[in-house]
Amino acid sequence: MKLQFPVILSSVLIFFSCKNAVTYTEDSSHAVIIHSPQHIKDLQVAKYSEVFDSVKIIPLQSPANALIGQIDKILVHNNNIFILDQVQGKAVFEFDINGKFIRRFGRIGRGPGEYIEPNDISVNDKELSIWVNDQRKFIIYDLNGNVLREIRTGSVGKCGVPINADRYALYMDIGGDVKTDEKYDLKVFDHFGKNTNIGFEKKDKNFSKGSFFFSQNDNGFLVSPGYSNNIYEIRSNSDVLVKKYKIDFGQYTLPEEFSLKYGTPIRFLRGLDRSGYATLSGYWETPGFLVYSFSYKGLIYEVYYSKSTGKIKYGNAWFNNVYGIFSGTNKGAYRDYVISVFDPSNLVSYQKNYTAPPSKIQTDTIAVAANKFYGLNTDGEKFVPGDFAYSQEEIDQLQSIKASDNPVIIIKKLKQF
Numbered sequence: 001m002k003l004q005f006p007v008i009l010s011s012v013l014i015f016f017s018c019k020n021a022v023t024y025t026e027d028s029s030h031a032v033i034i035h036s037p038q039h040i041k042d043l044q045v046a047k048y049s050e051v052f053d054s055v056k057i058i059p060l061q062s063p064a065n066a067l068i069g070q071i072d073k074i075l076v077h078n079n080n081i082f083i084l085d086q087v088q089g090k091a092v093f094e095f096d097i098n099g100k101f102i103r104r105f106g107r108i109g110r111g112p113g114e115y116i117e118p119n120d121i122s123v124n125d126k127e128l129s130i131w132v133n134d135q136r137k138f139i140i141y142d143l144n145g146n147v148l149r150e151i152r153t154g155s156v157g158k159c160g161v162p163i164n165a166d167r168y169a170l171y172m173d174i175g176g177d178v179k180t181d182e183k184y185d186l187k188v189f190d191h192f193g194k195n196t197n198i199g200f201e202k203k204d205k206n207f208s209k210g211s212f213f214f215s216q217n218d219n220g221f222l223v224s225p226g227y228s229n230n231i232y233e234i235r236s237n238s239d240v241l242v243k244k245y246k247i248d249f250g251q252y253t254l255p256e257e258f259s260l261k262y263g264t265p266i267r268f269l270r271g272l273d274r275s276g277y278a279t280l281s282g283y284w285e286t287p288g289f290l291v292y293s294f295s296y297k298g299l300i301y302e303v304y305y306s307k308s309t310g311k312i313k314y315g316n317a318w319f320n321n322v323y324g325i326f327s328g329t330n331k332g333a334y335r336d337y338v339i340s341v342f343d344p345s346n347l348v349s350y351q352k353n354y355t356a357p358p359s360k361i362q363t364d365t366i367a368v369a370a371n372k373f374y375g376l377n378t379d380g381e382k383f384v385p386g387d388f389a390y391s392q393e394e395i396d397q398l399q400s401i402k403a404s405d406n407p408v409i410i411i412k413k414l415k416q417f
Contacts (some may be wrong), residue, residue, distance in 0.1 A: 002156035004081045025185065026232070031243040034305055034312070040252055040278060046313040051304055052338075055393055060406035061101040065336055066093050068406045071341045073212055076334040077123045081409060084121045092118050092130055099409065103145050106130060113139055113147035117294045120159035120212065124219050131160030131170075138168055152193050155182075156341075161214045162238035166191050171213040173201075173226055185225060186234075186241075194303040199241055200225050204259050217285045217334075227279050228256055231292075232409050245283075245290060252278040252296065273298060284333035289414055302330055304338075304414065311417050314400045328410045340410040354395050 030174040037043040058081075060068070069088020074081065080102065081095040105128055107114055120131040127148065130139045138151040138160060153160075157170030172185045186199035209226025214234075222244065224231045231245040254277040262268035272279065281300060283292040302315040319415040328340030370383040390398070401408065 009118055011027065021187070021195045021198045022239050023184075024197055024239060026241050026243060028243040030247050031230075032307075033246045033248055034290070034303075035248045036250060036252065036278065036294075038250060040301075043301070043314050045316055046304075048315075050417070051313045051315060051415060053415045054413045056411045057397055058097070058099040058409040058411065059397055059401050060095055060099045060409060062404075062406040063101050066091075066101045066104060066406070068093065071331060071407055073121055074331045074339055074341065074409070075121065075123050075216060076332070076337070076339060076411075078125070082121060082123050082128065084118060086117055086119050090115075090117050091123055092128070105141050105145050106139060106147075110135070110152060113141075113379075120161060120214070122161040122214070122216050122221075127162075129162050131157070133157060138162065149191075151189065151191055153187075153189050153195075154193060155187060155189075155195075157187070158208065158210070159212050159214055161216065161221055163188070163234055167236060168194065169214065169221070169223075169234060171210050171223065173210055173213070186223065197239060203257070208265065209259065215284050216280075220285075222283060222285055224283060227259065229253060229280055229281050231280075231290075244285075247280055247292065247294070249278040249294070252276065254279055261409060282330065284338075286329075286333050286336050286414070288336050288416070289333070291330065291338055291414075293330060300329075306417055309417065313417060328408070336414045338412045338414060340412065342408040342410055344401050344405045344408055347398065347401055347403065347408075350398055354390055354398060356395065357390055 033120040060083075067089065068085045070085060071083050072086045073084040076082075076097075079097045081097065081099075083093045083095070085091055085093070088100050090108060094102040094105070101201075106118070108116065108195045110116065115130060115132040117132070118130045119133040121127065121145075122129045128143060130141070131137075132139060133156060136153050136155060140148045140150070140162070142148055151162075151168050153168070153410060155170055155172070156174060158173040160168060160170040162168045168189045168191070170189070171189045172182050172187060174182060174195055182199040182202060184201055187195055188197035190196050192200060213223040213226070215391055221234050222231050223234050223241075229249060230243055231247070233242045233244050235242065254272075254275075258272075258275070258277070259268055262271055276297060278294050278296040281293045281295050283290065285291075290307065292301075292303050292305070294301055294303065299316055304313040304315070306312075310374060328335075328342035330338055331341045331385070332339040367383045
């Protein structure tokens, strides 16, 4: 592959670029404030069938060259599924919307177009980008898997995405295990590797406070600083960060200086668990909804906010609908669909219980058994037989999956409410 400039020249440009970077200003004038319930423990969890219109279960094909250890990030674009497995499989995979394997992007190595560990991905109509942290570079591919170019930043970043054809954003979030004099968490580079913009001044260098910070919606991106309740839009040709959403947890809001009390991530997480504060853990925007997750006292709650009506529906790991037991963990969204991932190693109990479409009596019995097993009767969150039931085709799908297979993708269409 022919790079645009020699590495030595790129390094010189990077060295001198930081002094001229423009600091992002913040625009909060149109931020939407989303209020949590006064008491989180008393929030009403919606029925699965109150939130979703339909559900599609997609087992991913499991060829030897496309076995996924875990799904760290997932995107759906033009009806194809793009998956990042950054640590176990160390690869980026593409499947069609029915789960058929298409290709693997790139290969392991240290040469042009190669990576040791892929750390973030994004995709648009023409290109797929992989951010490679230890090699401090973006690799850009066409959608047939051919390498187009590399952008070397000279900076270590937790995650990175191209926000247009000429600008590449990194979220630094570097902890005390890496020596750095970085003063900002957000840095943007041009295609020469020159740092053009900076934002989110660092307050704590002791440890990293998150994993993925960029959330892609079509060709746009949201970003939120670690353990912040504010969600910003980073625009491709602007020096302004637009605050789009503020999640108000009221008395459960984490103070800005909370992490400064702790010197290690383990101590911080223990302190956070004892504190009773709620923290934003994931966020995705669709044309009609903001979908986000937050953690509170060891539980992860899912929130579905309708942009047209301002109404909110809540869910958690035990969505209270029999069909919802097989709900998976939210990992993304596109159009007005939510993407979840289910680990096939947990399928044994489903394969025993679901051998044919259940009758009303059977679903009632399963709901009672689920409530008893998980102890949900004590705090008001119950599995309730709802409007969904497995079809024979879905049951056949479930019966055919092996524990060693790739994860199962679940695509759920949001209901207008």
